[in-house]
Amino acid sequence: MLSRTAENLYWLARYVERAEYLARTIDATLRVTALPAAYIGKTNEWDSALLTAGISASFYETYQEANEQNVVEYLSFSPNNPSSIRNCIEAARLNARSVRTALTGEMWDTINSAWLELQQVWSKGAKSREELAKFLRFVQETSLRFDGSAYRTMLRNDAYWFSRLGVHLERADNTARILDVKYHVLLPEEEHVGGPLDFYQWTSILRSVSALTAYHWVYRETLKPWLIADLLILNDTLPRSLASCYGNLVRNLDQIGVAYGRQGPSQRHARGIRNRLEHSHMDDIFQHGVHEFIQEFIADNSRLGEIITKQYLL
């Protein structure tokens, strides 16, 4: 297939995944900030939301204060924020238009309908929290529909695999970024272990990767920070864990390699990261520093994006 087509499919999937992640982040932050101050401590949760979205610097170019109104506006609708939900959906549709011929009718319909709906919401503005909540749900549903229609209607060929690469690379990045911002509340046996403050931070993290229920099913335990870290990093049964994303990345890259009859640097690089995740234990990770581990992962993951681009998308 055309390199540009593969590139458009890959970015289309990334933008949809990112939009969903932003919606979840806003959702989780709204919940935790609705708690009385005594439960969440002094940290500014809206600031953390900006940090996990990786757009803190550009935010302060436009706004003074990271409060609910400003951050929600910036993350959801702002035309100035290149990765606002709105711009993600705009970019997703632009990519989709460029590769209409590689999409199934159902996928196009999902993206195009989301875009049409966005025009409506955008022109009216989500004025109340109820309207905002509805919009955030809609964005998450769009992502589910998009994934579902890809899964159910696409031919299992390179078009599908490149689109999956976009999903898992973006997802791994998102999970890693939450960990990067919140790692300090996950450290075991530090000064503020197990206080009520942390409990709500932990649920908030789990909620933003839709893993709160999953945690209980996997560990059958009350919330423990090191288990949360274990779930999000190493547990390959959780679809948003780093290990699970890398299992999928390796699988999809291998399928491309088999179809094209040759392996390359992206297959090797992805396998390297997956092997490291497979052979790691949380104890070692804590010992060597969660923060360092996560930062290294984020760099490795974005390096994989570059390698894929160079190998296939140019």
Added chain:
Amino acid sequence: MAVAFDEMSGPGGDLRPAYQELSRWLKETPPEALEYRRQEAELLFRRIGITFAVYGDSEAQERLIPFDVIPRIISAKEWTVLEKGLKQRVRALNMFLRDIYHGRDILRAGIIPDDLIFQNPVFRPEMNGQDVPHDVYVHIAGIDIVRVDAENFIVLEDNARTPSGVSYMLENREIMMRLFPDLFARHRVAPVERYPDELLAALRSVAPLSASAEPTVALMTPGVYNSAYYEHSFLADKLGIELVEGRDLIVKNDEVFMRTTEGLKRVDVIYRRVDDDYLDPLTFRPDSALGVPGLMSAYAAGNITLANAVGTGIADDKAIYSYMPDVVKFYLGEEPILKNVPTWRCREPKDLSYVLDNLDELVVKEVHGSGGYGMLIGPAATKATIEAFRDKLKREPEGFIAQPTLALSTCPTCTASGLAPRHVDLRPFVLTGSKSVTIVPGGLTRVALKEGSLVVNSSQGGGTKDTWILDE
């Protein structure tokens, strides 16, 4: 201006045979039902994303072309004549282009003045002496046809560069079949769905000699921001070929390749929907980012077929248009089956003085204009506009032609106040391959939705209709 010929009710108000069943059906169908179907059609267009962009209109970057649900009907007998005339005309266009870029017999015979060719900005000296595969220049032609009475089809314009609109011919039919199955059951409408197959066959047939037995065809688009992008992606999909942009292509050793995830792949035929000027920055506009550096040298080496060929603009230029009846006679030795609109060439002093004396009755067009822009419709224009045109004409007479204001035929059309006649034209699409010239029975009918308006262009508020050729 004379009273327009109505294609349904005919000159004396006698219902014309081709429209009998439709007329009966319209009487049985309540207006609300029509309105409901109209809305349904609009929703379908919007959802499928059949939109076009209007340049310079940031408010509505993607607009729908209004679709009128009342079909326009042409009888089998009428179509037979039209088809023959269109094939004749397109054959002549191809022979004319071959001649202009080679021996130039027609100039030596004194039929067309030299300077009209050589001073013309759409003449491409790069094409002098260059052979194109199978001598086909215009693979896809969109010939604009109008009627003024029951007998004659008149050619308004030959579009020999990158004519658009065929996706509407196909999508309009799909949507009509979905919305009005009953109406179809009551008619025998010739199908148009073969078009993509015939187009692909024509494009493959003109592959260069150096191509493999299974030539690779690609459709080249300027990109998503182009006004006809939907059509480009639609056709690429229907033809099952790659939709490429300039940046997807690369020229190596005078061969054209596309960049794929598995490396470079040779391309043999490009159905290009990019204007000549933007094809190759090394030959044409150096500032163009849409093109492919070196494409023209691969073309000169005979390793790629461009459809349509480079330089076809000289055949559909409005200044050349007036010579078309002579062109047909010169190359084919036949009388032209389709008439031309009588045309005054403002470059000729006699014609100019006539035009200046009769501006309020004439349509004046820019020789190089298109899309209905930059034209004067005398009877509908204000005094000030007419005077402004008079100045333009005096300053640059060679830039204009003038024609009588035609009373374009009308068809019943849905309007806010019920069914009413509106002016229409017709653009059938003529395909030329290495062996044959073909036309699917149909075309794009454009309709001027404003009462009395003669401008059918979609960029200026025109709509479309499904065009039915009855099969007897």
